[in-house]
Amino acid sequence: MTTYLLTGARPLGGDPTDMLIADGVVAAMGADARRGGADARTGGADVVVDAAGLVLLPGLVDLHTHLREPGREDAETVESGTRAAALGGFTAVHAMANTTPTQDTAGVVEQVWRLGRDAGWCDVHPVGAVTVGLAGERLAELSAMARSAAAVRVFSDDGKCVHDPVVMRRALEYVKAFDGVVAQHAQEPRLTEGAQMHEGVISAELGLTGWPAVAEEAIVARDVLLAEHVGSRLHVLHLSTAGSVEIVRWAKARGIDVTAEVTPHHLMLTDDLVRGYDPRFKVNPPLRTAADVEAVREGLADGTIDTVGTDHAPHAREDKDCEWGAAAFGMTGLETALSVVQATMVDTGRLTWADVARVMSTAPARIGRVAGHGRPVAVGEPANLTLVDPAARRVVVPEEQATASVNSPFAGRELPGRVVATFLRGRATVLDGAPVERGVHV
Ligand SMILES: NC(=O)N[C@@H](CC(=O)O)C(=O)O
Numbered sequence: 470m471t472t473y474l475l476t477g478a479r480p481l482g483g484d485p486t487d488m489l490i491a492d493g494v495v496a497a498m499g500a501d502a503r504r505g506g507a508d509a510r511t512g513g514a515d516v517v518v519d520a521a522g523l524v525l526l527p528g529l530v531d532l533h534t535h536l537r538e539p540g541r542e543d544a545e546t547v548e549s550g551t552r553a554a555a556l557g558g559f560t561a562v563h564a565m566a567n568t569t570p571t572q573d574t575a576g577v578v579e580q581v582w583r584l585g586r587d588a589g590w591c592d593v594h595p596v597g598a599v600t601v602g603l604a605g606e607r608l609a610e611l612s613a614m615a616r617s618a619a620a621v622r623v624f625s626d627d628g629k630c631v632h633d634p635v636v637m638r639r640a641l642e643y644v645k646a647f648d649g650v651v652a653q654h655a656q657e658p659r660l661t662e663g664a665q666m667h668e669g670v671i672s673a674e675l676g677l678t679g680w681p682a683v684a685e686e687a688i689v690a691r692d693v694l695l696a697e698h699v700g701s702r703l704h705v706l707h708l709s710t711a712g713s714v715e716i717v718r719w720a721k722a723r724g725i726d727v728t729a730e731v732t733p734h735h736l737m738l739t740d741d742l743v744r745g746y747d748p749r750f751k752v753n754p755p756l757r758t759a760a761d762v763e764a765v766r767e768g769l770a771d772g773t774i775d776t777v778g779t780d781h782a783p784h785a786r787e788d789k790d791c792e793w794g795a796a797a798f799g800m801t802g803l804e805t806a807l808s809v810v811q812a813t814m815v816d817t818g819r820l821t822w823a824d825v826a827r828v829m830s831t832a833p834a835r836i837g838r839v840a841g842h843g844r845p846v847a848v849g850e851p852a853n854l855t856l857v858d859p860a861a862r863r864v865v866v867p868e869e870q871a872t873a874s875v876n877s878p879f880a881g882r883e884l885p886g887r888v889v890a891t892f893l894r895g896r897a898t899v900l901d902g903a904p905v906e907r908g909v910h911v
């Protein structure tokens with residue numbers, strides 16, 4: 470296996486140091502990293518990576534990716550989506566269940582898991598659907614998916630809300646048997662019929678049907694109470710309103726086992742962008758107000774919100790290049806997530822890089838029960854690592870990204886930070902900011 474010497478990388482909170490990556494693990498750090506060979510420059514390593522000035526993070530873990538395969542390979546495939554993930558610094562992603570066919574059986578989740586393993590860009594953990602066909606009526610075969618080769622631990626009808634309280638209660642009870650978690654897309658369906666954007670001053674001005682904050686908050690409030698009642702784990706996806714942050718803060722103070730996610734776009738963008746009617750800004754839940762953005766930033770900074778999940782939602786051109794009302798909901802995000810978190814949270818002084826490791830790696834790995842990821846950067850640990858250049862800046866050009874879709878809301882924006890290298894169990898998937906095909910380095 471190729472060995473790598475990273476020179477002068479800055480681990481979290483530590484001084485710059487050298488690191489030897491060999492046999493899939495962090496083999497040595499500090500002076501020991503060069504002891505493997507007579508050559509003083511390489512220390513015997515096959516590849517030397519100059520990491521001076523770079524931040525070394527544990528490989529990022531996304532609990533919320535839409536890979537679209539099977540069913541919409543025109544928008545994304547497991548191959549293109551996981552390549553994008555590696556370029557974004559991710560070593561593991563959870564593939565949402567709203568595929569066609571739905572990931573609601575052991576057979577389909579095993580298929581996606583195998584496609585991920587064969588592509589080799591990052592670990593793919595399929596999410597299992599909570600209900601058959603995401604229809605919200607009958608529970609899917611949760612335990613068969615948990616016992617399958619894909620070892621599913623995260624269950625979600627994402628795209629749809631598990632709105633029937635009895636079905637939600639049963640799902641929460643059921644997943645306890647295998648330490649699973651229900652990840653809820655909190656959207657009260659009756660309060661959001663025909664909704665096109667956030668309900669507020671701007672929806673009134675534009676004459677578009679609004680998606681009120683209460684439609685999210687009512688489900689978040691109900692679900693934390695259900696989770697408390699049955700003593701189960703709940704994860705709230707893409708939390709987007711100030712009221713939702715308050716409810717989760719209350720629930721945590723009460724000891725309820727709830728975790729919450731915010732997306733990069735809800736940390737940066739607001740509903741006034743809809744004024745241009747550009748469908749790149751159409752997303753579920755919708756972009757909210759500046760006060761909501763401030764509240765989710767504060768929630769992420771104080772630990773109320775546990776994770777940043779990309780909700781990478783690629784869509785084919787014909788589903789986005791149309792008028793606002795007809796366009797699909799969703800935005801790509803894997804290749805910009807870390808930069809958006811840097812811009813909104815690190816460069817504003819609200820999170821340290823150690824906090825970023827927590828919200829984008831450690832916490833999602835723990836919630837998803839993913840072994841080998843989100844671990845401390847230390848000798849003997851699996852070498853799942855990301856090297857970031859925080860001083861770099863770049864303009865986002867969707868056509869240059871690895872994702873097969875171009876619906877990035879950050880197109881044309883200059884963002885800070887660049888993923889220089891990603892390592893998956895000691896193998897480089899990205900070097901010098903470019904993907905490394907398998908077989909080039911083994
Ligand atoms: N976020 C979105 O706007 N769309 C997601 C579904 C979802 O995450 O709810 C999609 O699958 O396209």
Ligand SMILES: [Zn+2]
Pocket residue numbers: 627628629654706707753754
């Ligand atoms: Zn969703």
Ligand SMILES: [Zn+2]
Pocket residue numbers: 533535565627628780782
């Ligand atoms: Zn989603």
